[in-house]
Amino acid sequence: IVSLAAKLVGPFFPRIGFPLITGYIVTGMVAGPYALEIVKQADVNDLSYINMVALAYITTSAGAELHIPELKPLIKALLAQTTAIAIITFALETVVVGLLSSTSLLSWINPFPSQCRWAVATIMASICIARSPATAIALVKEMRCKGKMTSTMLGITVLSDLFVLISISITTSFGMSSCKGLPFQGASLGIVIAMIIVSILIGVVIGFVFMGLMMFSRFEMNALIFPLGFLVFLGSSVFTTEVSKRVPEDKQMHLEPLLMCIVGGFICVNFSSFHHRFCDALQVAAPYIFVPFFTLVGASLDLKTFAASIGFALIVALVRAICIFTATSSTGWLVGQEKATNLTIWMTLISQAGFSLGLASEIAHKFEDWGRKFQAVIISIVVINQMTGPVLCKLALRWSGEAG
Template sequence: MKKFFIFSVLILFSYYFKSFFSVTEVFVKTEGLFVLGVILLGSFLLAGILKKIKFPGIIGYMIAGVLIGPEMLNILTYKNLSDLHFLENLAIAFIAISAGGELKLSKIKSNLTLINLMLFNQIFVLFVGLLIVLIPLTKILLGSVIQNTQILIGFSILFSITALAKSPAIIMGIITEVKAKGRITDLVLAITVLKSIIVVMIFPLAITYAKTYLIDGFIFTLDQIYQSGTIIFSSILLGLAVGLIIILFLKFVNVEKALFLLIIGILITELSHMFELEILICAMVAGIVVENFSSKGEELLSGINKISLPLYITFFTFAGASIHLESIKKAFFITMALIVLRLFFLYLSNYLAGKWLKEDDLVTKYSWMGFVGQAGIAVGLANIIERSIPGEIGSLLISILIATVVINEFLGPIFFKYLLTRAKEVNA
């Protein structure tokens, strides 16, 4: 009750303070710092309140983002989100390094068959199953609004690809929060990291192919495959180089680790932005290199843990603030239908893998709960739809796409924490 009172006072004070002083010159210059302070304090307090009732703290960060974001109190405005976007990228870099650093090849070898089969099923069964169902389903549900079959096929491809995406941030956030350790934790983390790398690699090609249905006269060429391959290869090279730098520093210098890792995070984000590389691949590869090709993996993770909390809070608060509530209201029923379909095929893919290898019920019937949360890649897809299909039809498809990702982003931490609790890997 005390935390809730402090949280309420903080939010109300911030709202009225910003309303009265937003036009002053001093406030304009320091607005970013003020908003960042509200994010860190408010989100941390709300997460603490939700933890008391056994909800993941990540949900608290996201709810705080919705509350103070542009759609509600507007303490955190769209301009603030844009101005502080570098913090979001920095958080992604740290989350990805941590995820790569937790990926131990020795543990993958011990579960190699199961990981490979689950990975294949989650990509093939989920994508193909959704695509087969979605093409006729969207025609039934959206046929009265969208008569163009090509557009419906293009959207079905985009949605099916989006459904594959997993959020390493949610996985790392929950694992860190509940101090999870064990076979299920390792299994979910390994598949999440590997699938994220695979999805990031095939994503540009899938989007480009979908454009052939969404944009009249658009042709899929080999040159586009070459460009995507170059970006991926360059991202891996940068990751290898950064991993080597981290190893050398920890081996020969090993002072002020937190400051050094902060510089590394900035280096990855800036170079990725400058050369249009994939931050996720660069950072994950760097973490994998340090963990598996040196003895400095634990030192890397302990250094990141010292500075990760403010970045986690900022990342998930931004995720909540970026949610378009209007999008969810506009397409609620079809959104829920698509979410249920995705969960069904996710369950089916893991169930088939578990049954084939004669795994226990924890793997066969419950492991799918670790893969519900999604990455925030819908924004990029929404931009494609917006450019390709302007007007009411494009707006409707954007709303459906974003709404499904948003709801899955909220469901993900809840399902994953339940799975870890059932597996008795919390506080292990």
């Protein structure tokens, strides 16, 4: 019922310059646990399967948008800009959060030793590298964008998540040794890299399954890509749960369903003759996926936490935006990227959503002393980036002339 309301409210937002998904998010916030309470907190938890279905669709779509002929001329710029964003964001955010960790803005971490506070700063900086594939894909579908800037945005968004997976593993191990007194586990990085490789291989298999489904012209068969994506997320969740019962906390293994679906979509569109049929099937399904997903995202945003942490969150969000602009404009200039793209591509990379919230939830589980407070701050940062990011992204894509 709330999703139907969001579907009706959403179209009013483009009239005042906002994307459709902003309308869905705002509707979810109004109907959620911190306003009208039509959707309660328990409901948000019970509806997690909507996230699985939507993220499977969104990441598969992200892979499908990475078309090799379009990416070849952009590879140099993609790698340079993604690496620069990751390094500059991590370094500057670590310094800013580390310096503020002894002030009243982060009073919950003040009592801990200096080494622990700086470890928390590195973990928060790692999460700041993350992007929102969901927002990027939703805007590309809504505006029917196609071109160099769109491909660059999607490429950086996907590659950034690989940096985050590795960075969060290293910084979490550093946090364990600094805050809990446990030895630094270098092996955990090896486990993460191994799981990324396994996830990529599984993604290749999924890509060939997608090809098999595309051989059938009937939409009913094409539509099986969506439950298949859901099963990928569900299977990964079951795998993680079962493994956690059998191995120590510092040796946990997590398959990456986001990566699997991205690789699956990439393989299907680049190594088969079903590029257009696959993209058409994804396009038809878009409204049915985005409305409930972004409505639930709005309902999931903790507005009380946001209000309590808004001062610090604004500082971190502003520093993050400056880092992205500095990295993309400088490296874009070095690799000969068009001036217009250099000055506006940063606007398409601000959004954060489910991936960042998921990482914050994992940190809350691992660090009982300060984890929940840390999660609350990340939620505040995500709220700011998710309310401003889509608007900036829509403006940049429109200025680029790539909107259909």
